[in-house]
Amino acid sequence: MEEIKTNFEDITSRLKNNNIRLSHQRLKVLEFLHRNRIHPTVEQIYHGLIDEIPTLSKTTIYNTLNALTEAGLVKILNIEENEARYDIETDEHGHFKCKVCGNIYDFKVNMDSLEIKGLDGFKILTKDMYFSGICAKCVE
Amino acid sequence: MEEIKTNFEDITSRLKNNNIRLSHQRLKVLEFLHRNRIHPTVEQIYHGLIDEIPTLSKTTIYNTLNALTEAGLVKILNIEENEARYDIETDEHGHFKCKVCGNIYDFKVNMDSLEIKGLDGFKILTKDMYFSGICAKCVE
């Protein structure tokens, strides 16, 4: 809640630039993403909010997430084969999926440190890094 | 064709280890992947082979690709949101998707050069790197 208030002007101004209104449903989706740093699926967001907003539709969640993504407030993760996940943290970082517990972890990465060859003349706009394996808890 | 013959013993032995027979259809799928280094979709493989094998079924292509993936001969790319792509090159390398022409390019990457923080105690098994932007041809 604090964080949302802190960045509130930032969020609203960015939304206004894209002609996007901060509706009740959208605010709740944003809040959910802020409070649940688990890179949730649409299904998880839906079940997390349906008690608070009994009329909520999954279509609204999809619309919201697409709008927020276009506004640059949310990032879509395609780390799963069949289902998208959503990240409120838009700063550059990597993702690790544990094959055992299924959790998706963030990790810090210095992209500039990466030695690559074969992209001379290419204009790189996005960099996504998906690791998988076994997390520290599940390794034990 | 040369490459397939060159690695033939390697392929067959790896398949035998997994109790996978190298059927006519599977050989053709492998050949297609060797000759068309475009990280094709199932749809592209299907259309590329249907004239040669008029009875070919998409289910067979899915089965084949899943079997080859389990045997370690093929890698699945989840660089697209909605459709999987398949790569005959299993050595570690990165992928770049051009937003203009849609082509997917390989690039060399030294994963060991990457500075990461936050995965202490994690057992990393796979590393995927997906870039997007505009390729050199489309930049002009």
Added chain:
DNA sequence: AATAAAGTTGTAATGATTACAAGTTATAAA
């Protein structure tokens, strides 16, 4: 040749996402 295991194929089912249309809400002008 007989048997069993593996492979192929067509069809149906699954499931995430999008399309669409009707009704609702918020914004801004009058």
Added chain:
DNA sequence: TTTATAACTTGTAATCATTACAACTTTATT
């Protein structure tokens, strides 16, 4: 404050990649 308009929400239907399944065919082994 009313009014007009654009944006938003919602339920339902459509789309489309992938998988499940069952019948049939091929291959390997005895």
